[in-house]
Amino acid sequence: MSRLDDNVKFLYDDKGKSLGVWMSPELWNSLDAHIAPLLHKLYPECFEDAVVPEPVDDLNMLKEYWDFPYPPDGKVHCEHCGASTEDWESDDPRVFRLKAANLGGLVTFECLQCSSRIMKRHFKDKVTFECKPPVDRRSR
Incomplete structure (x- = not known):
């Protein structure tokens, strides 16, 4: 197996439909600075600080x-x-x-x-x- 195989897994359901991609923490840490700005731009609502009411x-x-x-x-x-x-x-x-x-x-x-x-x-x-x-x- 290659180093890429150890750090990236393509996930599929039982019918072969793509569910997503898993990456190792090590790979994410090396890519985070490059990917995070794109994620913020594509999905800004996911990064807004929602204020949770006090219990x-x-x-x-x-x-x-x-x-x-x-x-x-x-x-x-x-x-x-x-x-x-x-x-x-x-x-x-x-x-x-x-x-x-x-x-x-x-x-x-x-x-x-x-x-x-x-x-x-x-x-x-x-x-x-x-x-x-x-x-x-x-x-x-």
């Missing part, structure tokens, strides 16, 4: 079924860049964006200053914060 209903459900011995609060802080707020919901402009909330007490935010991910974990006796620095998605 406020999930947070409200957590508050509705709140059974911790302390009241809920809106404090959030980012250990990566130092951004902080006493009430993330009332900030204008916003400092943090709600990304997820669940009944287990995990509430996740994105720092709008540095894009770090902040996880606020509610336990029966305490609240902990964990901050993960931003991830460069192009390097994946």
Whole structure:
């Protein structure tokens, strides 16, 4: 097999109809700078940053079924860049964006200053914060 065979696979359905082309990450990384501008031009709608609504209903459900011995609060802080707020919901402009909330007490935010991910974990006796620095998605 040639090096090209290792890095490119033509995909077909069971009737022989072409479905597409698979390429290895190594090949994509070497072609990305050349192909990406063409893809942006041909399919601009695929590269627009769609704003996903904050999952406020999930947070409200957590508050509705709140059974911790302390009241809920809106404090959030980012250990990566130092951004902080006493009430993330009332900030204008916003400092943090709600990304997820669940009944287990995990509430996740994105720092709008540095894009770090902040996880606020509610336990029966305490609240902990964990901050993960931003991830460069192009390097994946």
